[in-house]
Amino acid sequence: MKRIIATILFGLLGTAVLISLGVWQVQRLAWKQGVLSEIDATINGAPIPLPQSPTPEANRYAPVALSGQILPGEVFVLVSTRDQGAGYRVIAPFETGGRRILLDRGYIRLEAKDSARQIGASTVSANLHWPDDRNSSTPVNDIAANIWFARDLTDLAATLGTEPVLIVARSETPSDPGILPIPVDPSNIRNDHLSYAIQWFLLAVVWILMFGAFIWRMRKPKEA
Incomplete structure (x- = not known):
């Protein structure tokens, strides 16, 4: 018992x-x-002015609406989307208000890497972002071949001559038909x-x- x-x-x-x-x-x-x-409320909130010294603690996902110039020079970060498959994120320098920052313009197909893209005067609706792309199995970026595996802000800024500040485009005006924006989306958070x-x-x-x-x-x- x-x-x-x-x-x-x-x-x-x-x-x-x-x-x-x-x-x-x-x-x-x-x-x-x-x-x-x-x-989600932050991402879709009213745009704020670009902070002078943005931080992930205070400004992660903050929406901005900026006018400026998309400058020559691009970095290509490998990405795969559910609908489009493998391709690249296009990261370009963006000059606004006397500052140069990083602009994630969105997705292009692999074969479009060497195609010309629209640059110059642009108005961008975007969100500040500090990506978490890299983990222990992520390869080292091949900077010489311009094939990146993660959006490492310090290295991107050094390569493109900008501040280590990234905005991810929701839209560009005028838009480039060859680029599909990949806006910040909380559905991607596990x-x-x-x-x-x-x-x-x-x-x-x-x-x-x-x-x-x-x-x-x-x-x-x-x-x-």
Whole structure:
């Protein structure tokens, strides 16, 4: 009997742990949805003047509307989109209000790398961004061949002679028909908490079934 009681207590403890992990993920889901809602509100808010010294803590995703000049010189960052497949992000220097900053103009196809693109006077609707493109498996940028694998702001600024400040275009006026803007979008931010919660709750169900079967076998009279 003591053995059965100890086993039941162990089973209940395991169940409680698994359920609590599932509840924690549900709480994390609510938190993440709140964060994503705040990000979406920021992205689509009223444009602000370009800050003098923008920081990711204070100005991440902040919308701006800037008039200036798209200058010669481009950097190509490999990217793949769901609808278009593999291509490049075009990063160009943008001069506005006496400052030179980085402009992520958007997507071009691989074969369009050497095509001419519209530069000169432009009005850009965009968002300030500090990309998180690089991880431990990201290759080193091939700067000599102008094939980049991540938007490393310090290196981009050094290559294009700008401040290490990046804006990601939502639109350009006049627009270049060969460039498809890839605006900042919170849907690209991972939110896996619901799937994690489901996994923990399913594990709790499996745990309960396994322990129920184990207890039943323990209580079942042994055959003579």
